[in-house]
Amino acid sequence: MGDGITQMKCENKSIPLRSNNILVLHYTAGGSAYSSAQYLCRREIKRSAHCVVARDSSIFSLVDFNKVAYHAGVSEFNGLTNLNNHSLSIELANHGQLKTINGKYKTWYGKKVPSNEVYLYENPWNGEVTAWHKFTPQQLTKTMELCKLLIKQYDIKYIVAHSEINGQKSDTGMAFPLHNFATLTRTTH
Numbered sequence: 224m225g226d227g228i229t230q231m232k233c234e235n236k237s238i239p240l241r242s243n244n245i246l247v248l249h250y251t252a253g254g255s256a257y258s259s260a261q262y263l264c265r266r267e268i269k270r271s272a273h274c275v276v277a278r279d280s281s282i283f284s285l286v287d288f289n290k291v292a293y294h295a296g297v298s299e300f301n302g303l304t305n306l307n308n309h310s311l312s313i314e315l316a317n318h319g320q321l322k323t324i325n326g327k328y329k330t331w332y333g334k335k336v337p338s339n340e341v342y343l344y345e346n347p348w349n350g351e352v353t354a355w356h357k358f359t360p361q362q363l364t365k366t367m368e369l370c371k372l373l374i375k376q377y378d379i380k381y382i383v384a385h386s387e388i389n390g391q392k393s394d395t396g397m398a399f400p401l402h403n404f405a406t407l408t409r410t411t412h
């Protein structure tokens with residue numbers, strides 16, 4: 224696990240976590256993991272995350288796992304509110320939901336996405352098709368390794384997507400195999 228981890232200095236925003244048995248997964252809705260990590264470390268930005276997993280599977284570590292990161296927003300899960308105080312967080316570099324314009328795919332800020340990076344989701348209720356940026360296999364494998372490590376070290380009981388704790392959010396979205404991650408904890412409890 225030691226390879227490919229870049230430590231960033233973001234501890235200026237951190238206070239100790241009150242509990243840490245929830246792990247929240249996010250996508251960055253941005254391009255490179257490095258630029259997202261830099262953004263999340265800026266002093267004037269009221270957001271952060273414990274780490275960011277890049278599309279090539281390298282990891283940027285931003286906040287110690289025993290400190291608060293500001294990733295959840297107005298949130299609620301299992302009787303707890305303000306999940307920032309009670310959860311660890313992993314951001315995955317991914318553009319999120321895409322726009323479809325004349326058969327081409329674009330990010331929310333207008334960057335073209337090649338069609339082999341696009342996951343099409345058909346809503347079973349109304350047949351509506353939406354386009355999402357695919358995660359890379361190596362990124363998902365590395366995130367899985369990281370989750371397993373955190374489950375061991377921090378007694379994580381729940382792995383949830385941001386959208387499950389904050390109704391305003393759509394990450395980790397339809398291209399993410401959430402079930403494979405959410406069920407990691409059930410095997411150990």
Ligand SMILES: [Zn+2]
Pocket residue numbers: 248249250294385392394
């Ligand atoms: Zn999020």
